[in-house]
Amino acid sequence: MFGLGKGKQLIGLDIGTSAVKAIVLKEQYKNYQLQALGMEPLPPEVIVDGSIMDSGVVVEAIQKILSNQKIKLKNAALSVSGHSVIVKRITLPRMSQEELSDSIHWEAEQYIPFDIEDVNIDFHIFDSQTDASGGEMDVILVAVKKDKVNDYTNLVRQAGLNPVVVDVDGFALGNQYEINYSLEPDQDIALIDIGAGVMNINIMHGKDHMLYRDISIGGNQFTDAIQKELNVSFDQAEQLKLGETVEGINPDSVNEIINSVAEDISHEIQRSFDYYKATSSSNNIVRVVLTGGCSKVRGGGIAKFLSERLGIEVLVGNPFNNITYNEKKFDPVMIQEVAPLSAVAVGLALRRG
Numbered sequence: 321m322f323g324l325g326k327g328k329q330l331i332g333l334d335i336g337t338s339a340v341k342a343i344v345l346k347e348q349y350k351n352y353q354l355q356a357l358g359m360e361p362l363p364p365e366v367i368v369d370g371s372i373m374d375s376g377v378v379v380e381a382i383q384k385i386l387s388n389q390k391i392k393l394k395n396a397a398l399s400v401s402g403h404s405v406i407v408k409r410i411t412l413p414r415m416s417q418e419e420l421s422d423s424i425h426w427e428a429e430q431y432i433p434f435d436i437e438d439v440n441i442d443f444h445i446f447d448s449q450t451d452a453s454g455g456e457m458d459v460i461l462v463a464v465k466k467d468k469v470n471d472y473t474n475l476v477r478q479a480g481l482n483p484v485v486v487d488v489d490g491f492a493l494g495n496q497y498e499i500n501y502s503l504e505p506d507q508d509i510a511l512i513d514i515g516a517g518v519m520n521i522n523i524m525h526g527k528d529h530m531l532y533r534d535i536s537i538g539g540n541q542f543t544d545a546i547q548k549e550l551n552v553s554f555d556q557a558e559q560l561k562l563g564e565t566v567e568g569i570n571p572d573s574v575n576e577i578i579n580s581v582a583e584d585i586s587h588e589i590q591r592s593f594d595y596y597k598a599t600s601s602s603n604n605i606v607r608v609v610l611t612g613g614c615s616k617v618r619g620g621g622i623a624k625f626l627s628e629r630l631g632i633e634v635l636v637g638n639p640f641n642n643i644t645y646n647e648k649k650f651d652p653v654m655i656q657e658v659a660p661l662s663a664v665a666v667g668l669a670l671r672r673g
C-alpha cells in the first residue's frame with residue numbers, strides 16, 4: 321500500500337465508476353516513459369458507489385484495453401476507493417514494526433467503523449516519528465473491507481491478470497504527484513481527485529499523508545441534478561454537463577445547476593479542511609492540486625470556482641508532467657484530453673511488484 325516498492329513493471333489499472341483506465345510506464349534512470357494507455361467507458365449502473373454490479377462488463381472492458389494496447393504484462397496494480405476504505409493517521413505508544421503487526425487488529429478496532437474481522441488492514445509507521453524522543457509514534461492505518469478487495473481482485477483475475485498490488489486511490493495520487501512535481505517538505509498540499517462517483521481528498525505534508533477521505537460526490541451528481549431538474553435523459557444530461565447544447569434547454573439553467581453542485585463539492589472540501597485545521601498541528605494548506613474528470617467541468621472553470629470559495633490556489637494537476645512519450649504513438653492532444661482522468665492510473669503504474 322505504501323511507497324513504490326521494488327520489482328517488476330505492473331499495469332496500472334484504475335477501475336473507475338465511469339471508465340476503466342490502464343497505463344504502463346517504463347522506468348529508465350528515474351525517468352518514466354509511457355508505453356501503453358487505454359480507456360474504456362463503463363455504462364452507468366455497472367459500478368455504483370464503488371460496488372461492482374456487473375463484473376462481466378468490467379472484465380470485457382479490461383480485456384479490450386489489453387488487446388487494443390497490446391499489453392502483454394500480466395501483473396497489475398489496482399486500487400479501491402469509497403466508503404469501504406478507511407485511512408486514518410493515529411498516534412500509538414512506540415513499538416517496533418513486528419510488535420505493531422501482532423497488535424494492529426486490536427489497536428485498530430476503535431478507529432474502524434466496521435467489524436474488524438471484515439477488513440484487511442495495512443499500516444505504515446512514520447520514520448520521522450520513530451526516532452523522536454517521547455513514547456509515541458504516528459501511524460497511518462488503512463482498512464479496506466475484505467468483500468471489496470475480493471470483488472476487485474476476482475474481477476481482475478477473471479480478465480486474465482494477477483492483481484499483485486491493491487492500493488487506495490488517494491495514495492496512487494500521492495505517488496503520481498511525487499514524480500511529476502517537487503514535494504515541498506514544509507508545506508501542506510491537498511491532492512483532490514473528483515471522478516464520477518467519488519472525490520478523494522489526500523492532504524500531504526511533504527511526503528507524509530496527513531488526512532485522507534473519500535466522499536461520495538462527483539460527476540454523476542452534476543448529471544443526476546441536470547437530469548432531474550431539467551427532465552432530460554442521462555445521456556442528454558451528460559451532454560449538457562459537457563457544455564453541449566440540447567434542443568429546448570437554456571444553457572443558463574444548466575449553469576445554475578452546475579454551480580449548485582460545485583457549491584456542494586466546495587462545502588465538502590471546506591469541511592475536510594476545517595477538520596484538518598482543528599486536529600492537526602500543521603495547518604497551512606497552500607494549494608489544491610485538482611485531478612479527475614470533474615476538473616474539466618465548465619472547461620476547467622471549476623478550478624477557479626473552488627479557488628474563490630476555498631480562498632486558496634487551485635491548480636489542475638497533470639499526471640504526465642514528467643512522463644515522456646512517443647508522439648507518433650500517442651497524440652499529444654489526446655494525452656492532454658485524458659490527463660486529468662489518468663492521475664490514479666499513473667500512480668498505480670509507478671508501483672513495482
Ligand SMILES: Nc1ncnc2c1ncn2[C@@H]1O[C@H](COP(=O)(O)OP(=O)(O)OP(=O)(O)O)[C@@H](O)[C@H]1O
Binds near residue numbers: 539540558611614618
Ligand atoms: N469535459 C468535461 N466536463 C465535465 N465533466 C467531465 C468532462 N470530462 C469528463 N467529465 C466527467 O468526469 C467524470 C469521469 O471522471 P473520472 O474518469 O476521473 O472518474 P472515474 O475514475 O471513472 O470515477 P471514480 O473515480 O469516481 O470512480 C464523469 O462524471 C464525466 O462526466
Ligand SMILES: [Mg+2]
Binds near residue numbers: 334336337515516612
Ligand atoms: Mg477515478
